[in-house]
Amino acid sequence: MKKVCVLAVSVACSSAPPSPHAKQPVATASARVATAPVATVSVEAPPAPADTNTWITRPPKDGTLFVAVDGLCRYLSIFPADGAVLFGYGDPGHIGPEHMRTIARLTSDGVADMSKGLVSPYWGAVESAAGRYPDALMLVEWGGGRTTPSDRVWLWNDSTSAWSVLFANDGQAVVGYESPAPWRDGSIVALARHQRRDDQPDGTYTTTEWSTLASARLPPNDRLPNLLPKDFSASSLLAFPTGELYVVGSAPPMKDCVVRWSDGGTVREQVLGPLTGMGGASVSGSSPADVRVRYADTVLAFAGGRWVPAHDAPPATGLPANATIRTRAGDAWAIGAGEVFHWKSGAWAPVALPAPVYSIGAKLRADDLEIADDGEVVIGASYLEKGVDWKEPIKYRALLRSHRPNETMRCNEPNPEDFTVISGNGFQSWPPMADASCKTPFAVLLRESKRATSPTTYPRLRETLRARPALRGVSLVEFVSGDRVFVGAKATDYAQARSIVDAAAARLDLRPEIVCGEPTPRRIIPVE
Amino acid sequence: MHRAAYTDADFRSALADETDRGFCIGCHAPAATSDGIDCLGCHATPGSHAERGAGPVTTVPCASCHEFAFPHEREKMQTTASEHAASPYASVACAACHMPRGDHAFAASRDLAALAAALDVRAARTSPTSIAVTLRSRGVGHDFPTGDLFRRLRVWAWAEDARGVVVADAERTLARDFVDRDGGRHQGADTRVSPNGPSVIDLDLGKDASGCAVEVRVYYERVAEERAGRASLFASNVIGAARVEGSDR
Numbered sequence: 001m002k003k004v005c006v007l008a009v010s011v012a013c014s015s016a017p018p019s020p021h022a023k024q025p026v027a028t029a030s031a032r033v034a035t036a037p038v039a040t041v042s043v044e045a046p047p048a049p050a051d052t053n054t055w056i057t058r059p060p061k062d063g064t065l066f067v068a069v070d071g072l073c074r075y076l077s078i079f080p081a082d083g084a085v086l087f088g089y090g091d092p093g094h095i096g097p098e099h100m101r102t103i104a105r106l107t108s109d110g111v112a113d114m115s116k117g118l119v120s121p122y123w124g125a126v127e128s129a130a131g132r133y134p135d136a137l138m139l140v141e142w143g144g145g146r147t148t149p150s151d152r153v154w155l156w157n158d159s160t161s162a163w164s165v166l167f168a169n170d171g172q173a174v175v176g177y178e179s180p181a182p183w184r185d186g187s188i189v190a191l192a193r194h195q196r197r198d199d200q201p202d203g204t205y206t207t208t209e210w211s212t213l214a215s216a217r218l219p220p221n222d223r224l225p226n227l228l229p230k231d232f233s234a235s236s237l238l239a240f241p242t243g244e245l246y247v248v249g250s251a252p253p254m255k256d257c258v259v260r261w262s263d264g265g266t267v268r269e270q271v272l273g274p275l276t277g278m279g280g281a282s283v284s285g286s287s288p289a290d291v292r293v294r295y296a297d298t299v300l301a302f303a304g305g306r307w308v309p310a311h312d313a314p315p316a317t318g319l320p321a322n323a324t325i326r327t328r329a330g331d332a333w334a335i336g337a338g339e340v341f342h343w344k345s346g347a348w349a350p351v352a353l354p355a356p357v358y359s360i361g362a363k364l365r366a367d368d369l370e371i372a373d374d375g376e377v378v379i380g381a382s383y384l385e386k387g388v389d390w391k392e393p394i395k396y397r398a399l400l401r402s403h404r405p406n407e408t409m410r411c412n413e414p415n416p417e418d419f420t421v422i423s424g425n426g427f428q429s430w431p432p433m434a435d436a437s438c439k440t441p442f443a444v445l446l447r448e449s450k451r452a453t454s455p456t457t458y459p460r461l462r463e464t465l466r467a468r469p470a471l472r473g474v475s476l477v478e479f480v481s482g483d484r485v486f487v488g489a490k491a492t493d494y495a496q497a498r499s500i501v502d503a504a505a506a507r508l509d510l511r512p513e514i515v516c517g518e519p520t521p522r523r524i525i526p527v528e
Numbered sequence: 529m530h531r532a533a534y535t536d537a538d539f540r541s542a543l544a545d546e547t548d549r550g551f552c553i554g555c556h557a558p559a560a561t562s563d564g565i566d567c568l569g570c571h572a573t574p575g576s577h578a579e580r581g582a583g584p585v586t587t588v589p590c591a592s593c594h595e596f597a598f599p600h601e602r603e604k605m606q607t608t609a610s611e612h613a614a615s616p617y618a619s620v621a622c623a624a625c626h627m628p629r630g631d632h633a634f635a636a637s638r639d640l641a642a643l644a645a646a647l648d649v650r651a652a653r654t655s656p657t658s659i660a661v662t663l664r665s666r667g668v669g670h671d672f673p674t675g676d677l678f679r680r681l682r683v684w685a686w687a688e689d690a691r692g693v694v695v696a697d698a699e700r701t702l703a704r705d706f707v708d709r710d711g712g713r714h715q716g717a718d719t720r721v722s723p724n725g726p727s728v729i730d731l732d733l734g735k736d737a738s739g740c741a742v743e744v745r746v747y748y749e750r751v752a753e754e755r756a757g758r759a760s761l762f763a764s765n766v767i768g769a770a771r772v773e774g775s776d777r
Contacts, residue, residue, distance in 0.1 A: 091760040145545030197600055361693045384694035393686055393694040
């Protein structure tokens with residue numbers, strides 16, 4: 001056993017209470033069909049969105065991959081963790097009166113919104129998920145201002161279905177946290193990054209950085225063992241509930257080494273290093289018997305007390321340049337140049353991507369790839385949608401999976417007046433796009449602002465449609481979907497729906513859609 | 529605009545992210561009794577009156593808040609005065625453009641008409657799948673955009689087939705690029721439009737775009753926070769556009 005590159009210890013234990021600003025997000029995924037009575041022109045204030053429409057737009061049976069989520073899913077990202085695949089969308093960093101980001105989990109047949117607790121002031125971008133669902137699931141969030149970056153770690157509480165801050169930036173010495181992981185006795189351990197600046201007489205400064213271990217949930221009267229040496233700068237941590245803990249890092253002037261602790265910290269050993277050709281060394285693994293270290297272009301597996309080169313993935317032969325390969329339990333998938341490939345019979349076979357559900361004809365491109373614990377393939381994809389009479393396209397994003405969901409959900413609409421700035425949050429049921437074969441075409445014309453407080457009968461829109469004699473018999477229909485109110489018009493056929501859209505878009509700045517479905521109305525307002 | 533420097537909602541939200549808030553407040557509300565920049569904030573700047581008496585006021589009253597380093601660092605957080613000094617307008621006072629006829633509204637990053645007038649956008653096909661977008665600032669005495677470290681231009685081009693379906697796109701942002709190192713931010717590349725010459729951006733839209741018409745939009749974006757290409761925006765507005773007609777493939 002080699003001597004560990006350790007001198008002394010500095011330990012930081014911290015946990016923070018939940019944000020005092022926490023509020024309930026709007027839940028939309030379990031929407032039910034509206035039951036509001038049909039009304040004529042009203043002068044009463046419209047009720048808040050509550051009864052929402054449900055269409056159950058299910059992806060076709062055929063194919064290998066199915067669209068689970070589609071639409072205005074700004075910055076859609078996948079965050080795999082043990083026992084769950086999380087994904088999220090929304091503006092990172094936006095501070096405002098509304099909850100601006102969504103974290104959700106893929107369930108066996110759909111998605112479950114897990115955004116509760118992640119509210120303003122929550123100013124970061126989710127970097128990754130960590131730990132294990134449901135009892136030790138965490139999110140690592142990057143945030144910070146113009147002058148100082150910082151990180152926080154959030155912990156999921158499955159009994160309250162909400163997140164709370166586990167490790168918080170204290171605004172002073174601790175500038176961030178990395179690699180949170182479940183550890184012994186139900187505890188959670190993470191790397192805490194510290195920083196000290198010493199101003200110099202000439203106006204410059206020197207920066208000293210070091211790492212300690214932060215822990216939470218340790219049993220009462222138990223202490224985090226003094227594991228990390230003084231001035232140790234760590235880049236990666238791996239821990240297991242059995243008590244093993246690996247850290248990659250260095251204590252200058254040494255190069256990086258891998259240090260392992262076991263038996264609650266009583267056994268410490270340097271198990272690899274110093275490493276050469278450094279390029280962001282990291283340690284990962286699914287069990288104590290499956291520990292891997294990556295540095296530069298090298299991957300080593302720790303097995304039987306020694307390190308051996310790991311050959312995880314099939315060769316990239318036949319794939320586009322810069323392809324991403326993921327493997328799990330002998331199954332291998334890849335994405336490259338927007339396409340998807342599956343390793344079969346010793347070669348990469350292309351996999352057809354499904355058509356996006358809420359598009360009038362665009363093609364999906366694969367952007368991200370993950371394989372879940374249970375072998376399910378999850379792909380982040382995107383396309384540029386330019387609907388009928390839109391002036392500019394919008395980048396839509398979709399989440400594909402290899403289990404067919406009960407319904408393709410659509411990411412919720414942002415507030416219309418903040419469209420270029422703010423994402424919506426949560427999910428909504430939405431009808432498929434119409435084509436000439438649709439028997440129930442419906443022209444979606446307006447999205448009502450959440451800030452609208454007084455009732456309107458949409459005089460400009462009605463006047464615009466009235467100007468075309470053929471449309472004078474049309475009625476505007478106000479309906480709820482997700483947490484938004486929409487306004488549109490039922491058409492007798494696709495041609496009339498197109499006429500409605502053309503007439504409205506010619507005079508008003510709209511983002512119309514022609515969908516195939518009959519919404520349950522909240523109000524009906526004749527154009528004439 | 530100066531009057532709302534402390535009460536502005538975007539500033540307030542950005543301030544909430546900071547640990548050293550006094551650093552920000554020093555410029556956004558320099559007087560303890562004011563919720564913004566009052567008259568003395570500019571007119572009592574040391575040297576400003578002397579400059580005014582001696583000739584054209586240049587950047588002196590403005591530089592203390594539009595050119596400064598990160599806290600405890602040499603790295604510049606904002607560099608507008610230096611950019612001005614290196615521009616063809618170095619001898620022209622800030623106020624000559626930003627305070628026409630003594631107007632204290634300060635037409636700048638919140639004035640869409642002024643932003644659109646400040647940029648000339650042209651695009652031309654360079655191959656069946658690629659275009660070159662030329663951006664030239666007009667009458668701007670500093671890099672464009674200037675000011676806040678996250679402010680940027682975003683150039684977005686998309687190709688449409690004969691049915692109007694978008695088949696490809698390409699995008700580039702022009703900004704000061706910052707990396708996190710030693711616990712702070714450090715500037716890397718600076719791709720903003722210089723006052724000393726045009727920026728030419730080559731965009732390859734890929735084989736699906738071959739011969740298709742290409743639309744170009746240039747957005748002026750005020751960014752709340754940015755990391756790894758993901759930006760949260762305070763505002764994103766089109767300030768320029770161009771179109772490249774389709775060609776035979």
